[in-house]
Amino acid sequence: MIIVLFGPPGAGKGTQANKIVSDFSIPQLSTGDMLRAAVQTGSELGIKVKAIMDSGSLVDDATILDIIEARISEDNCSDGFILDGFPRTIPQAESLDKLLSSKGLHIDHVIVLDVDDSVLLDRILSRATASTEVRQDDTAQVLSRRLKVYNEQTAPLLPYYERQGLQRIIDGMQGIEEIGQQIYKILQNGK
Ligand code: AMP
Secondary structure (H helix, E strand, O other): OOEEEEEEOOOOOOHHHHHHHHHHOOOEEEEHHHHHHHHHOOOHHHHHHHHHHOOOOOOOOOOOOOOOOOHOOOHHOOOOEEEEEOOHHHHHHHHHHHHHHHHOOOEEEEEEEEHHHHHHHHHHHHHHHOOOOOOOOOOHHHHHHHHOOOOOOHHHHHHHHHHOOEEEEEEOOOOHHHHHHHHHHHHHHOO
């Protein structure tokens, strides 16, 4: 089962991805986590992407696609995976479709977590306070840039997936448990 978890920064994609990982035993592929790991280790990739991430802009599509293609080819992805934070642009979505179809695969569900911008700011700022791991991009200033980028470059993916009949919109302002149950139902029925 291949799932895209879709929503703006702070929508709760990571939290819900963790739950799906344990319920369905498929790995979470977060491009944000992969890039942060690269920054941490100081690899060539990390050095290249750090300033872009800190500013709240998007890393270029070719770099992201290389990372995802390599990760999807790993053994533990053979029963499916959850994409968290990818795709984020139309070219990324088109390339993903091509990549999957070249392997005889396809996306099963696009779960959209719908959350108002005003709620996102509060959530991200409390994530920044609660977390021991400091994210340079979890600040009010960078968040407004990330939301702008989301609305301009990522939100256009919604009609793209709607046309494919894959999109399932969930009210992301409900409690974590309720959201989790709704996602579970969708995935359980469509397995
Ligand atoms: P995230 O943890 O998903 O919010 O990602 C943190 C940052 O990593 C983003 O603000 C981007 O700079 C970069 N990033 C993560 N995923 C992507 C992607 N699919 N395309 C471009 N940039 C990405």
